[in-house]
Amino acid sequence: MTGTSTGVFSGLRNWLLLPSWLVIGVLVLSPVFIMLVYSFLTKEFRGGVIWDFTLAAYDQFFLDRGLFGDEPPKMEWTYINIFWRSIWQALLATLLCLLIGFPTAYFIATRPPSARTVWLFMVTVPYWVNLLIRTVSMKFLIRDNGPVNEWLLATGMISEPIHLINTPIAVQLGLFYSYLPFMVLPVYAAMERYSFSLSEAAADLYASKWFTLWHIVIPSVRPGIIAGCILVFIPSMGAFLAPDLLGGARNFMIGSLIEEQFKGTAGNWPFGAAASMILLSAVLLVLLYYTHYQSKTGIAKN
Amino acid sequence: MTGKSQDIRHYSGFLPISLICLVLLYGPLIIVMIYSFNDSPSITVWGGFSLRWYDEVFHGLEAPKFKKAAFNSFTIAIMAASTSTVIAVCTALAMLRCGNFRGKAVTFGLVSLPLMVPEIVTAVATLIFFSTIGFKAGYATILVAHIAFCIPFAYLPIAARLQGIESFYEEAAVDLYASRLQAFFQILMPLMLPGIISGFLLAFVISLDDFIITNFVKGAGVETLPTAIFGAVKQGIKPNIMAISTLLLMLSVIFVTLSYLAGKMGSRDKG
Amino acid sequence: MADEIAIQITQVTKFYGSGTDSTRALHDISVAIRHNEFFTLLGPSGCGKTTLLRIIGGFEDFQNGEIILHGNSIKALPANKRPVNTVFQHYALFPHMSIRDNIGFGLKMLGKNAAEIRERTDEMLDLVKLTEYGHRRPAQLSGGQQQRVALARALAPAPRVVLLDEPLSALDLKLRQSMRHELRRIRESLGMTFIFVTHDQEEALTMSDRIAVMSEGELQQVGSPEDIYNNPANIFVADFIGQTNLIPGIVKATTADAAQCQLAGGQSIEVPLARQPTPNRGDTVKLSIRPEHMDICQPDSDSAQITGVLKEQVFLGTDMQFLIEIDDSILLMVRLQSTQDSLHRWNPGDQVGIRVNIGFVRLLTS
Numbered sequence: 001m002t003g004t005s006t007g008v009f010s011g012l013r014n015w016l017l018l019p020s021w022l023v024i025g026v027l028v029l030s031p032v033f034i035m036l037v038y039s040f041l042t043k044e045f046r047g048g049v050i051w052d053f054t055l056a057a058y059d060q061f062f063l064d065r066g067l068f069g070d071e072p073p074k075m076e077w078t079y080i081n082i083f084w085r086s087i088w089q090a091l092l093a094t095l096l097c098l099l100i101g102f103p104t105a106y107f108i109a110t111r112p113p114s115a116r117t118v119w120l121f122m123v124t125v126p127y128w129v130n131l132l133i134r135t136v137s138m139k140f141l142i143r144d145n146g147p148v149n150e151w152l153l154a155t156g157m158i159s160e161p162i163h164l165i166n167t168p169i170a171v172q173l174g175l176f177y178s179y180l181p182f183m184v185l186p187v188y189a190a191m192e193r194y195s196f197s198l199s200e201a202a203a204d205l206y207a208s209k210w211f212t213l214w215h216i217v218i219p220s221v222r223p224g225i226i227a228g229c230i231l232v233f234i235p236s237m238g239a240f241l242a243p244d245l246l247g248g249a250r251n252f253m254i255g256s257l258i259e260e261q262f263k264g265t266a267g268n269w270p271f272g273a274a275a276s277m278i279l280l281s282a283v284l285l286v287l288l289y290y291t292h293y294q295s296k297t298g299i300a301k302n
Numbered sequence: 303m304t305g306k307s308q309d310i311r312h313y314s315g316f317l318p319i320s321l322i323c324l325v326l327l328y329g330p331l332i333i334v335m336i337y338s339f340n341d342s343p344s345i346t347v348w349g350g351f352s353l354r355w356y357d358e359v360f361h362g363l364e365a366p367k368f369k370k371a372a373f374n375s376f377t378i379a380i381m382a383a384s385t386s387t388v389i390a391v392c393t394a395l396a397m398l399r400c401g402n403f404r405g406k407a408v409t410f411g412l413v414s415l416p417l418m419v420p421e422i423v424t425a426v427a428t429l430i431f432f433s434t435i436g437f438k439a440g441y442a443t444i445l446v447a448h449i450a451f452c453i454p455f456a457y458l459p460i461a462a463r464l465q466g467i468e469s470f471y472e473e474a475a476v477d478l479y480a481s482r483l484q485a486f487f488q489i490l491m492p493l494m495l496p497g498i499i500s501g502f503l504l505a506f507v508i509s510l511d512d513f514i515i516t517n518f519v520k521g522a523g524v525e526t527l528p529t530a531i532f533g534a535v536k537q538g539i540k541p542n543i544m545a546i547s548t549l550l551l552m553l554s555v556i557f558v559t560l561s562y563l564a565g566k567m568g569s570r571d572k573g
Numbered sequence: 574m575a576d577e578i579a580i581q582i583t584q585v586t587k588f589y590g591s592g593t594d595s596t597r598a599l600h601d602i603s604v605a606i607r608h609n610e611f612f613t614l615l616g617p618s619g620c621g622k623t624t625l626l627r628i629i630g631g632f633e634d635f636q637n638g639e640i641i642l643h644g645n646s647i648k649a650l651p652a653n654k655r656p657v658n659t660v661f662q663h664y665a666l667f668p669h670m671s672i673r674d675n676i677g678f679g680l681k682m683l684g685k686n687a688a689e690i691r692e693r694t695d696e697m698l699d700l701v702k703l704t705e706y707g708h709r710r711p712a713q714l715s716g717g718q719q720q721r722v723a724l725a726r727a728l729a730p731a732p733r734v735v736l737l738d739e740p741l742s743a744l745d746l747k748l749r750q751s752m753r754h755e756l757r758r759i760r761e762s763l764g765m766t767f768i769f770v771t772h773d774q775e776e777a778l779t780m781s782d783r784i785a786v787m788s789e790g791e792l793q794q795v796g797s798p799e800d801i802y803n804n805p806a807n808i809f810v811a812d813f814i815g816q817t818n819l820i821p822g823i824v825k826a827t828t829a830d831a832a833q834c835q836l837a838g839g840q841s842i843e844v845p846l847a848r849q850p851t852p853n854r855g856d857t858v859k860l861s862i863r864p865e866h867m868d869i870c871q872p873d874s875d876s877a878q879i880t881g882v883l884k885e886q887v888f889l890g891t892d893m894q895f896l897i898e899i900d901d902s903i904l905l906m907v908r909l910q911s912t913q914d915s916l917h918r919w920n921p922g923d924q925v926g927i928r929v930n931i932g933f934v935r936l937l938t939s
Binding site: 321468470475476479480482485489492570 | 630631632652657659663667668678699726787
């Protein structure tokens with residue numbers, strides 16, 4: 001009944017909404033629109049734009065017209081490959097996070113309440129720690145002469161340092177490490193609402209444990225799993241720190257590509273804006289699928 | 303239940319995976335913390351316990367640079383978190399206490415947009431926006447960008463808390479002749495306080511930690527702690543960086559503990 | 574003075590939503606509540622009683638109609654300007670304030686000075702017998718004590734009308750019964766108008782001066798507890814208040830003071846019309862006969878007005894309940910006090926006669 005009654009603050013609604021509309025409208029919505037416009041402008045060499053509308057930025061992303069731009073257009077694979085690598089790395093990171101995150105969330109949900117709080121607290125703390133510091137820590141740890149290699153060498157398990165830094169594996173490790181808490185928390189939230197009497201009912205009806213896990217538990221917590229996957233996938237896709245600090249120049253992801261367009265004089269703002277728009281579109285597609293999934297399964301927002 | 307294997311909720315292998323999860327999350331951080339107390343200037347050889355790198359952070363050659371960066375970081379974080387918390391409280395009141403209205407879903411989408419869009423896209427858009435309107439990059443641009451970015455982080459815990467408070471409290475206040483302002487400040491706000499505190503702390507940490515957006519909109523010469531650390535890391539990981547990292551890390555732990563305690567205070571008050 | 578009207582509600586109608594998918598919450602409600610009256614809104618959940626109370630309190634809008642409080646329209650007044658206070662269903666005590674501060678809140682908002690607030694708060698604590706608890710927090714009190722604080726808080730500003738929204742529903746049975754007394758005592762000592770919402774008919778019957786029975790957003794009947802119980806205006810009221818047998822029948826003949834009715838199954842009974850409207854000949858009616866208004870006798874005795882077959886008897890403690898089949902599908906429920914000697918004279922399967930206290934039989938057409 002509360003939903004339809006006249007709230008005490010109802011009369012102030014528009015005033016209460018004004019600040020967020022203003023701030024989000026001016027500082028988020030209009031910038032995205034201007035960015036869209038920029039992606040159709042001509043670049044200026046000192047880092048900036050000339051107000052001439054052109055498709056050059058998108059052309060540069062997808063098509064190769066030779067060094068002087070006079071050859072017949074072919075597919076330009078450089079940027080598409082970077083984009084593809086971003087998707088691939090993000091998918092892999094999502095999968096890894098799920099493989100570690102789901103059992104962890106499940107395990108936490110089956111602890112007694114007091115232990116549960118401690119576990120949750122432990123998983124939450126890294127989420128609050130500066131991402132930069134965490135990435136730097138990872139870089140420090142896996143360097144050629146970092147503690148991991150030193151230790152492995154000292155114990156005689158390896159004779160040569162394992163070269164990880166500046167490889168795709170290092171980037172993957174960084175992404176996985178950065179966003180793991182994003183997987184555990186929503187899956188846990190869904191697990192917490194799961195009624196274990198369903199598992200008991202399945203066992204009572206002769207289902208094996210792993211059958212129960214796959215056919216009863218996972219379908220029940222699927223909304224949490226999907227939310228976790230999206231929370232890992234989207235920031236992984238646009239990640240900048242992990243590829244930049246752990247991957248080096250040869251493991252560019254789209255985040256690094258975009259960043260490069262706005263740094264110094266080598267930049268190309270329209271191209272950077274176009275790449276951002278392409279990334280944004282990919283993300284919006286994922287979110288669209290998500291809201292479609294939500295409305296299809298009738299899962300409430302909370 | 304006679305034993306673990308009888309417990310149908312128990313899957314062998316999930317405990318080791320959970321422990322691996324914790325080791326992965328904490329291992330790198332703990333090792334950096336340990337090495338920040340390393341006396342040896344070579345960052346990988348252990349040379350005994352020392353606080354020399356902490357001394358260098360505060361009194362060394364680069365100390366003024368980091369102190370300036372820390373000052374910028376903290377002042378921006380306080381202002382951005384306060385502003386976004388106020389905006390988030392207003393928005394939460396409108397979203398949860400004003401019935402259904404057209405544009406409610408759109409507003410929720412808008413408010414959570416910065417959470418959904420990759421940060422680098424927000425950063426690019428904000429940079430282009432400031433450049434278009436001719437807003438000179440620097441301290442002010444960082445602050446303004448942080449306010450917008452922090453709103454969803456402040457909003458979520460505040461809205462969650464408000465959702466748990468039945469609307470009969472403010473109705474009772476108004477029934478007892480309180481004006482809407484009195485009903486808010488004397489009744490609803492004290493009840494929302496745990497959510498407001500955790501919203502503020504979350505926004506504060508998000509602002510303090512932000513690298514990508516800050517890096518885009520800061521302009522030349524103005525640094526925050528993350529951008530200063532990033533700049534230094536590009537020259538190689540030196541022990542003083544590990545000391546600063548450890549300090550920031552401890553700060554985050556303090557904040558998460560505070561926010562946790564705020565939440566606990568809330569659940570105790572609810573009864 | 575006694576008949577002065579405290580609240581005059583005229584043709585209040587409320588819809589939720591708009592256009593084609595709107596739902597009707599209240600339809601054309603008109604009722605006058607007297608000053609100093611204990612007035613109860615009674616009905617099943619969803620009947621609109623709480624909505625009506627919230628409209629009086631100022632927490633809900635309504636589309637049509639008027640509400641006059643002691644001669645002045647309060648339709649346009651916001652809740653904080655109405656001299657009406659509410660005891661909320663879940664008390665809504667402010668958890669971060671002491672009991673004293675809770676009780677004094679309304680006076681503080683009215684701008685009373687500290688001494689006056691202190692004095693009145695003491696008085697209220699005394700009234701609800703919680704003098705020693707003033708410095709505690711609500712969470713430190715039991716449910717019944719919280720309930721009394723909620724009442725004291727609503728009474729403190731001395732409103733013209735107190736609204737009570739199912740205030741006893743969260744209490745256990747014993748506490749609920751003693752709180753009924755308490756509420757009546759307090760109201761009588763203060764002389765205020767109480768409007769009380771409940772779905773519990775026993776509560777309504779024992780406490781109220783008058784009851785308004787509501788169903789599906791409409792007012793069914795307004796009257797004293799006895800009136801409502803003994804002279805239900807329609808089938809809904811008869812069925813909702815207490816237990817009754819509703820037997821289908823047809824009016825065969827009417828005289829000035831009685832109607833001859835044929836029950837389904839063919840038996841006839843004569844019903845006096847002294848306290849009810851005269852039906853038309855040929856009307857299909859339901860005869861409402863309460864289980865306690867019947868007695869069992871030998872089927873061939875002169876006093877047997879109806880006969881049937883005893884199907885089942887159930888021991889209920891103070892009463893014994895008999896189910897008697899008077900036709901293929903019609904079971905009549907009869908209740909006798911268990912102290913009667915004759916209780917065990919009949920066995921299931923026996924043919925029995927039923928003596929009806931026909932002065933209490935109602936003929937209901939809707």
